[in-house]
Amino acid sequence: QSALTQPRSVSGSPGQSVTISCTGTSSDVGGFNYVSWYQQHPGKAPKLMIYDVTKRPSGVPDRFSGSKSGNTASLTISGLQAEDEADYYCCSYAGSYTWVFGGGTKLTVL
Amino acid sequence: EVQLVQSGAEVKKPGESLKISCKGSGYSFTNYWIGWVRQMPGKGLEWMGIIWPGDSDTRNSPSFQGQVTISADKSISTAYLQWSTLKASDTAMYYCARGSGTYPYFDYWGQGTLVTVSS
Numbered sequence: 001q002s003a004l005t006q007p008r009s010v011s012g013s014p015g016q017s018v019t020i021s022c023t024g025t026s027s028d029v030g031g032f033n034y035v036s037w038y039q040q041h042p043g044k045a046p047k048l049m050i051y052d053v054t055k056r057p058s059g060v061p062d063r064f065s066g067s068k069s070g071n072t073a074s075l076t077i078s079g080l081q082a083e084d085e086a087d088y089y090c091c092s093y094a095g096s097y098t099w100v101f102g103g104g105t106k107l108t109v110l
Numbered sequence: 111e112v113q114l115v116q117s118g119a120e121v122k123k124p125g126e127s128l129k130i131s132c133k134g135s136g137y138s139f140t141n142y143w144i145g146w147v148r149q150m151p152g153k154g155l156e157w158m159g160i161i162w163p164g165d166s167d168t169r170n171s172p173s174f175q176g177q178v179t180i181s182a183d184k185s186i187s188t189a190y191l192q193w194s195t196l197k198a199s200d201t202a203m204y205y206c207a208r209g210s211g212t213y214p215y216f217d218y219w220g221q222g223t224l225v226t227v228s229s
Contacts, residue, residue, distance in 0.1 A: 003154070036215040038155070045205055045222055046147075046155065051215035089155050093213045097160060097169040099145070104154035 004029065004090055004102035011108040017078040020105045022090030023071055028100055030071035034093035037066060037075045040104075041086045049088075050075060077107070085109040112136040114144075114206055114220035121226045122196050129192040130223045132206030139187035140164035143209030145216055146180060146191050150202045160209060161189055196227045 005023040012018040022029065022037075029035055035053045038046035048057055050066035053073060063079045073092070077084055090102040117131040132144060146158040159170040163182040170180065179192040189206060204223045207216035 003156075032213065034211075034213040034215070038216070040155075045219040046207075046216075047219070048215060048217050051211070051217070057217060087154075091155075091157070091215075097213075098171060099157040099160075101147075101155045101157055 002100070004092060004100055006088075006090060006102040006105045008103070009106045009108065011110055012077075012080045013110045014080050014082065016080050017076060018080060018107065020075045020077075020088050020090075020107070022073040022075070022092075022102045024073075024092055024100070025071055028092040028094040029068065029073050029090075031095065032093045033068070035066065035068060035073040036091045037064075038089045038091065039084075039086045040089065046089065080109055082109050112208065112218045114208060114218055116204075116206060116220040116223045119224040119226070121228070123229055124196060124198055124227055126196050126227075127192070127194050128196055128225065129190050130204060130225065132189045132191075132220050134187045134189070134208065137208070140184050143214045144182065144189040145207045145209050145214070146178075146189075147205045147207060147216075148174075148202045149205065149222075155205075158191070158204075160214070163187075163189060196225075198227050198229075200225060201227045 037050040040046045053068045094100045145160040148156045158174045159180045161168045163184045182189040206220040208218040210217045
């Protein structure tokens, strides 16, 4: 079970959009529609931002959206705000009630 | 209000044993999974395993199989993560999280328990 592949860092200016990719295999991302995304600010616990590839929990701004194509899932953040600066992790169901996280992406708001 | 409250930070020596806890409240503890996630210093999240407190059905990541024991006491709405022999490489923050859905996503997280293993 290898970690999903995410870019180590992305950046954008306030108001812009950024997309974070998460690449796995047909045994995880490509095989199931159970990808979730988590935001983690320094020193804080992770927070659920997207689940089941595209669904947003209540309270998460609609600036956050998720998608998937083949073995790659993506998180898009539109209308970037300073408070979006954080680490982002994808997570995929990998069968037999096991999960795998991505390596994480540091988002910098310029 | 759903809450997961974890036990406090621990400082241990290599070879010692340890059990940390995660107490759920504000929801039906036996009807949701509880997962455990490791975050080593400066590193990313790693999924360790998951337990269904209703019947203690447990699934472990192959990476952690045999290294830790996950358990739960549904009578006190508490899940546990346990080591029999700690190593320096177990130094990390450990999070518990509630798993929701048929193939759970983790919608509520504990505050984390920092475990430091040092001689």
